[in-house]
Amino acid sequence: MKRKGRRESRSLLWIHPGWVINGSAGFSVYIAAIKEVFRKDGSKALNTGGNNEVWSFGDEAYDILVKYLELRETLRDYTRELMKEAHEKGAPVMRPLFYEFQNDDKVWDIKDEYMYGPDLLVAPILYEGAASREVYLPEGSKWTDARTGSVFEGGQTILVEAPLSTIPVFLGTGNKRISSEKCNILSPCIISISFVTSI
Structure with a gap:
């Protein structure tokens, strides 16, 4: 019984609709969903032959997904610290914006952005x-755009270009865990980020 509960709680970290991971989603939705969590889980729908491996969609998809798998490895220490915080304090790894910004009335109705820990704002492409x-x-x-390095004041809505190879991610200036000196973590060629960890 304990084992089942542990497995179920682990799966709550990243939730994707089954149609994304069983091979029935369109190409760009598949790429957008996988790069959001930096990993690929799931199984083919029985007897469909639906593709779900990183190499199943050709060279363009493979290159994009490999970049995000490498990013996942780059964020390993940060993620480990978030997991420790989740274990010790019950803080979720993926957080609604209001979890971190309770005094900003606008965040209470936002359902298509989230915080990855207290430092990274993620705005996935959903369509x-x-x-x-x-x-x-x-x-x-x-907020610093993790791909371009552009800095924006908080309290505003901006339009962000997000071609298939990128995902909008922003680094908050109040963070204590990720150095913004090498914030260009999502550029097509460079995956680089410095960490300040207490573990």
């Missing part, structure tokens, strides 16, 4: 073929 999206940046922080 087939979308190449941009609006992102609300909460008040109380300046």
Whole structure:
């Protein structure tokens, strides 16, 4: 019984609809869903032959997914610290914006962005073929685009270009765990981030 409960709680860290991971989603939705969590889980729907491996969608998808698998490894220490915090304090790894920005009234209704720990704001692409999206940046922080290095004031909505090879991620200036000196973690060529950890 304990084992089942542990497995179920682990699966709550990243939740994807089954149609994404069983091979029935479109190409861009598949890429967007997988790069969001930096990993690929799931199984083919029985007797469908639906593709779900990183190499199943050709060279373009493979290159994009490998980049995000490498990013997952780069974020390993940060993620480990978040897991420790989840274990010790019950803080979720993936958090609604209001968890970190309770005094910003606008974040209470936002359902398509989340915080990955207290430092990274993630705004995934959720629609087939979308190449941009609006992102609300909460008040109380300046936000650095992890791909471009551009800095934005909080408390505003911005339009972000998000071609298939990228995912909108922003680093808050109030963070204590990730150095913004090498914030360009999502560029097509460079995956680099420095960590300040207490573990």
